[in-house]
Amino acid sequence: MELRHLRYFVVVAEELHFGRAATRLSIVQPSLSQQIRQLEDELGFPLLRRTKRSVELTDAGKVFLTEAQDVLARVRNAKHAAQRAYRGEVGRLVIGYISSSAFDLLPIMLSTYRERFPHVEVALREMTTQEQMRALEENQIQIGLLRLPISAPWLDIEVIRREPIVCVLPEGHPLAHQERIVLPQLASEPFVLQSRQLGGGYHTQLMKLCISAGFTPTSFRKSPRPMQLSALLPLV
Template sequence: MELRHLRYFVAVAEELNFTRAAARLRTAQPSFSQQIRDLEEEIGTPLLTRTKRRVALTEAGRAFLDEARLVLAQAQRAVEVARRAARIDERKLIIGFLPSAEVKIFPSMLTVMRARFPELNLVFRSLTTLEQQRALSQREIDVGFLRLPVADPALRFDAVLRERLVAVMPADHPLARAEAVDIADLAAFPFLRISPHHAGGLHDIVEGFLRASRVEVTPVQDVDNVMTMMTLVGLGAGFTLLPDYVEHLLFRNVTTRPLTGAQTLVDLAMVWHQDNASQELATFRGLVVEALKWDAK
């Protein structure tokens, strides 16, 4: 038994006329009649009574009609579900990000983005700045949130977030009670350095700040993961310097303090390829800008 047998039977059951039912399904009547006979033979009982003047459903035919309609409806629903899944898979926005965006940007605008494009599949990839630049250039992601500068001239960007550099230290550190700390006062303590291979842009910003402050620190370890950094700081392995988004990620035994003197600011940029003209990307970029304006008020 195939779905076409059910379609033929439903058509003739509703029309009660083989000629009209065959025309409705654009099928030759002899073939149509044969399909109904094949169906009845497979079921083992007549579904229709036929005379030269009329066609009528048997009791078995009436029972079979309800079930046939249900099967056809379910088959159509399966088709629609599959097509919807295919559309969702095709409509995809792949977003690369650093922790700053995850903490300070996404909570403000992702709900609106999902409401605007309910069938859009948002895919998130946690990548370093270098990995994002490579993925954007190769069109593997649609938009990224990363540290400047951007090397590829085909990439466009908006600086969307500006953060302060803060000192991150154990909660029981001797300087933890100060309102702000001078980097020179931290120089005697072990320094946990951001790995240049993981976050080259941020590494360079921190190194530039230390040079400008004329302070020499003692690096004891390069760390390439912010949560690992928090764990090491909490264990008393040293202090570090990070953008202030980390204040949303602190462990109980870790704290932050502002740095004295001129503020060192760290920019986060939203970056995309100049050839990506998708409406979803344009809407996403607009929502990011709007969300950050609203948060700034």
């Protein structure tokens, strides 16, 4: 028994006329009659009572019709559910993110995503860039919002925003009111930095920029997480 046998039978039962049913199914009437007979032979009992003038469902045919309709409906639902899953419209998505992205970028992205895919459960995990790279490799998260540069040729990377490196200074600092500051001007200033372990490639990039400007930055404090930087700034 195949799904087409069920589909053919349901259409015949709805039309109670082989000619009209064949037209709906876009097949010739003799072929349709043969398919129904094959189904009845497999079941071992008649589903239809045929006369020269009419086609009627037997009692067994009425019961089989209900069950066949349910089976076909479940198959359609299964197909649609699988298609939604294939398109990423259902399921669970785990996103890793650096804490600084939670200020504005992450809320905007989540709002847009949930409008498009309301049936996807989204789980968020705050992680450093290094932690996200490990989690991506181990398939613990599916998407990472991290900070470049990183060395991971096995990742598909898409740049979603570029940000300038800015310098935050006390209000009374001699450089505070300059529109532009060049790195050598900061050679004698203490820096608030993330550790190399947490800052990853961004920490390395910043150190290289300072060294190319002729100095190695003095670390006044190391912030474990980016969101703790604001709490340390008044201490500088």
